[in-house]
Amino acid sequence: MLAIKNLSLKRANKLLFSSLEMQAEARQIVVVLGPNGAGKSTLLLALFAMLEPASGEVLLENKDVQDYSRHDLSRLITWQGDLPPTEFGLTVEQRLLLANDGNDIKEALLYMDLEQLQHRVLGELSSGERQRVEIAATMVRDNPIWLMDEPTAHLDMRHQVDCLQLMKQEAKEGRLIFTVLHDLQQAAAVADVVVLLDGKGGVEVAEAEVMLTAARLEPVFGVTLKGHGRELMPVYNGEIE
């Protein structure tokens, strides 16, 4: 579905990473990991042609994403990013209707617990509620590829669980999901493939079981990790250096 060939990305003349090469298929969840500033969000933007790569290309069904029209691309890829501004007083319902392309929004409202809030203005909601709206907006568009940039941010525990379950479910039903996550356990819960940006220009791609180990992650994040698989987590009560 999505092929990334020799991709190098720059941000303000600084090279973020180079020569990323990977193939992503339907029913996969690709988790992008890395420290702050490594280029995770930038990678997502490049995947739907929001910026031009320094070199290399991203192919969607064998066609460069840069060659798609905005309109066509928006029917294939959905992007969930930062919270939209609220100055203009849109309601939850209105915001979802902008994204839904004619699909019914009831199910998404229900799943993300937004029924009571649907006529409220976005500006009056908490950031967690607004985040749920953004995820609902991703759901209603029904595109085959989802790009999600920290979807669990702002969410309380229950909704974080709901979100991760949603992603697993949707992948099972045939979607390809690229997501940036910070929490290792969340990553372990959903990832099939992991893209690791080390923040120093390097990038690695591997299966989740291979990548989510202390050996691979400790050098990148600079923390001590313990456990493995679903139980991989940082050591919190160690000495602070």
Place this chain on the structure above:
Amino acid sequence: MKRLCVLLLLLFSAFPASASERILALAPHVCEMLFAIGAGDEVVGAVSYCDYPAAAKKLPRVGTYNRINIEAAIALRPTVAIVTDAATPGVKKLSALGVRIVRSHPEKVEEVLADIRRLGEITGHKQQADQVAFALQQRLDVLPARTNQKKLRVFYEIWPDPLLTAGKNTFIHDVLKHLGLVNVFGAVQMEAPRVNVESVLAAKPQLVIVPSEKRDVSVRSQYWKKWLGEDIQVITVNPDLLHRSGPRLLDGMEALDVQLQGLNFEK
């Protein structure tokens, strides 16, 4: 003895009575007044629009109606400055530098004559000034007051766009009154109220006076005929004569009077 003579000489030359006032005429009507009373030689500086008589045009300009160039003014070493408005920027400074400030801003026809006399006293041309004022008064007295006729209702178009006219307590209003005319907007408490066609229509004037300044009078005449009907009389006047509160005012008033007498009105 010698010292006494020198002292006496100095004393006499200190009185400006017979000689060298150096006068700044800071308004067009002031210029005209000064030349009319024979003080033209003492005028050293003027402002824009001081264009009558011809000699006035040659005077150095030290400012405009709303601003005075202090440097240029002081360079002429004036002793007295005659202004319309003491609040004009520059006047205070002149006063602080020792120039005597005299105000002349006639708002009625009588005040024009009074100012002529007053300027005569100040500049030492009293006799000539009184003669000029007297002559003007005689001409004023001769103008028909038209008290035994139904007064003509007049709309005075000061400016076409925006449409401006003269309100209460203005110079124009007083001029019209002296000619026995009724200013249809004479009750409005503003100096130059902006009106619209509808109010003019509702005021039912019989005569429209259009100064010939900066507009095509024939166009205005057509305009008013369109709105007020073919019967409306439109006459034009020379604003330099009628709007300036100076000695030529009577020329303007007499000319207007002649036009009024030439109109066909059933009274």
Place this chain on the structure above:
Amino acid sequence: MRNKWNEQLFIAMFIAAVGGVVIVALGLGEHWISPWNPSNNMESVILWDIRWPRILTAFAVGGLLALAGAWFQVLLGNPLAEPYVLGVAGSAAVGAVSGMMIFPDSVWVTSMGAFIGAWVGIAAVLSFSHLGPTRLLLAGVVLAALWGAVLMLLMAMLPERGLMLAYAWMMGDLSHSSLPIWLLLLVWLGALCCGLVLSQSLDKLLLGERHAEALGVDVSSLRKKLLLLASAVTAVAVTAAGTIGFIGLVVPHLMRLLFGSLHKVVLLASAFGGGLLLIIADTAARTVISPAELPVGVLTAVIGVPVFLWLLLRRR
């Protein structure tokens, strides 16, 4: 809460209100004239040859200014933007006053000057259109300051009468439009239609540029179109009636408060609401100190400022 029926009823009532105000405005003036029963020929003339064209002009100009305001607000991502914020009114004023200086007797030259000036201002702003909303706003504010300085320079050089004329022009005058009324109404209709066509994309732009792109909007093309449309509409309004403020700022806000933020409704409501507000302001301008009249720009400020402050405080 508010369902489709309610909303349509509201809009219908709103348009009916506009009709009502027009009728009352026709009747008001130096003295009341019944619009369906004028007592004599002169009253008929006053009604249809003087008041009616003025009301139509106010309606069209008010609607255009409100539409431009709504568009500038979404273009700059700032609900406090309005048609003059990018300097288009300032450059138009410079053009008009320049015209006054060169040909002081000609109204036509003044209008041409205003129109040309407006487009010079538009071109200047367009050259910055590739900047994001914040930087575009800054560029516009600086340009507006430039035009303001040039204007002051010109006015310092004007003779006394000219100064008064310049102020009068800048305060707005609906008593005779420099452009034919049919043209104004046509532009009003055309602008509204263009706006309605773009409304879905405009709604998406409210989510921010990235989200709009992700939803399929060609943002840079839309911004250029919007800038051109909004500026052209402002240029026409300013040429016809001088610089009348506050309508473009206040009306779209009011409409959003009443009808929600979706552009289909906001633009429709603003096109009518702007006209409504300006008719009210102009009717007040020509009646409160009758027989004299106030410049309409004063009334839009007197009405607009309290409303705007109220909106500002309310949003907190």
